[in-house]
Amino acid sequence: MEISNQVIEIKTGFENMDINAVHQFLSKESYWAKGIPMEMVSVALKNSFCVGLFEDEKQIGFARLVTDYATFGYLADVYILKEYREKGLSKMMIKYIIKLEFVQGLRRTLLATLDAHSLYRQLGFESPENPERLMEIKRNNLYKDV
Numbered sequence: 001m002e003i004s005n006q007v008i009e010i011k012t013g014f015e016n017m018d019i020n021a022v023h024q025f026l027s028k029e030s031y032w033a034k035g036i037p038m039e040m041v042s043v044a045l046k047n048s049f050c051v052g053l054f055e056d057e058k059q060i061g062f063a064r065l066v067t068d069y070a071t072f073g074y075l076a077d078v079y080i081l082k083e084y085r086e087k088g089l090s091k092m093m094i095k096y097i098i099k100l101e102f103v104q105g106l107r108r109t110l111l112a113t114l115d116a117h118s119l120y121r122q123l124g125f126e127s128p129e130n131p132e133r134l135m136e137i138k139r140n141n142l143y144k145d146v
Helices: 019-029 036-047 087-096 119-122
Strands: 005-011 050-054 057-065 072-082 108-111
Touching: 005 019, 005 108, 019 036, 019 050, 019 072, 050 087, 057 087, 072 087
Parallel strands: 072 108
Antiparallel strands: 005 050, 050 057, 057 072
């Protein structure tokens, strides 16, 4: 994709991600993982299907799918750097992920979002059919004292 004469490239795989850039965003700018240690980010990425958006060699966006590659996926840590937002890049990245052959075969793909419901609805996500069946263990401020 080209944005303002800049070519945006999609890369996949842990080995192609800029771990420092991902850690910087998650630990400093995200509302969901503020303070997360670098080692935790590294382990999380190694155990997920990673997708990054790059302008030249600069990582400008990221998403990961925690998955068994057969039945289930959880979309997490989706972001686009502030200066690249409002250009359709997050939509492009999520479309790329949900059109992957293995993702098309997953029985369920979940995500959690504070403020991007309209984006995800455009891409086929809906509120759970039976939210009363979903449960969670949530640990707030987990990285605060790390």
